[in-house]
Amino acid sequence: MATPVPIRSTVMGQLPYVSFALYGRNDQYTPNYLKRVNRATLCLARQLEQAAVRSEIVFTEWNPLPGQPLVVDSLEVPATLRYVTIRGYIVPEEHHRRLAGAHNRIPGGEASNVSIRRSRGRFITPKASDSFLSPDVIAMIARQDLDVEAMYRSDRHDVVIDDEQIWQLEDDALLDRLMHLPASRHAFIVQKAYWKIRELHTNACGDFLLMANPLWNEVRGHPRDTTTLALDLDSLVMHAAASLGIRECRWPDSCRVFKPQHGGMSSVRVEQAWRPWQWHLDRFVATHLSEAIAHRFRLLMDYPRRRVRGAESALAPSFERHFVDRASRWNRGERFVPDQPEDWGLASAPLEQRQLCVAEWDRPEA
Secondary structure, eight states: OOOOOOOOOOGOOOOOOOEEEEEOOSOOSTTTHHHHHHHHHHHHHHHHHHOOOOEEEEEEEEEEOOTTOHHHOOOOOOSSSSSEEEEEEEEEETTTTTTTTTTSSSEEEEHHHHHHHHSSSSSEEEEEOOOOOOOOHHHHTOOOOOOOTTEEEEEEEOOOOOGGGGSOOOHHHHHHHHHHEEEEOOOOOOGGGGGOOOOOOOOGGGEEEEEHHHHHHHHHOOOOSBBBBSSSSSHHHHHHHTTOOOOEEOOOOOOOEEEEEEEOOOTTTEEEEEEHHHHHHHHHHHHHHHHHHHHHHHHHHHHEEEEEETOTTBBBHIIIIIIHHHHHHTTOOOOOOOOOTTTTTTSOOOOEEEEEEGGGGSSOOO
């Protein structure tokens, strides 16, 4: 069924407390991808159900390959739950081919925006479709005392999965195992003083950035990106929100996002695209003048630009030009103006919809 524009109202005016905005692809771009996504979605639904949190999981299937089963149709989730609704939307190829690098990559920002725009929760967070949340994250949400003037962060831990039988474990045993596996933590990174930006915990924030629904709509989701690379977008959302007066709240270490490591992760695929003269100029200025002046050269001349392995046909701006420049201007008091259109998140597009699970509060008889 095609459904244009986001669905904001529910039966009897009821709204979920929290929405999780997911996206995925049906090309099996990493081994066991579908198994991870299915297990992560089922685990999240059970966690929310057990915590009695009125909630929804919104999954966007972006540019599915023809002739292949859809991820959203392959999810093994209950048809009915008391507290959790699970919905899916399918974005056809026509919205994908206009982007640079469209032949071999999913645009994380745009795909996530489709789910965010259609989320009805009082609070919304993007979430990787194959990530898991520690019990303490759910416990913090279940208190239902979140502040609309705050944005909430939890560290991502990239866990090393050495035995695929882990996905057969019951939820509690699985989450306990993830807590104790070897992992790389995406901790807070101190910003360079000469960047002159706010000290925000943007490291891997695209995997958990919980904010009020009206705020997501005010910033219009992730910034516009004409490529499929989706670099810096989640960090820019945080700095945009901070410029609007939203405070950051970092949850305790026990509140973790577990991300199974695989070769397709963006953090290991991004490369700097230096030209020889740029590299020599950068080293000369940094050595004989200062790192701060070298930074100014990078910003003004937009180097080094960036590419992502597997999508070499698209070049992204430099980190300094794309992220630091905007974040520093907002920190100096420049007014934030969203660059997404009013119908961001393909709000006006009649997307095909899947209703996988309907919570009691979301049913007509409620």
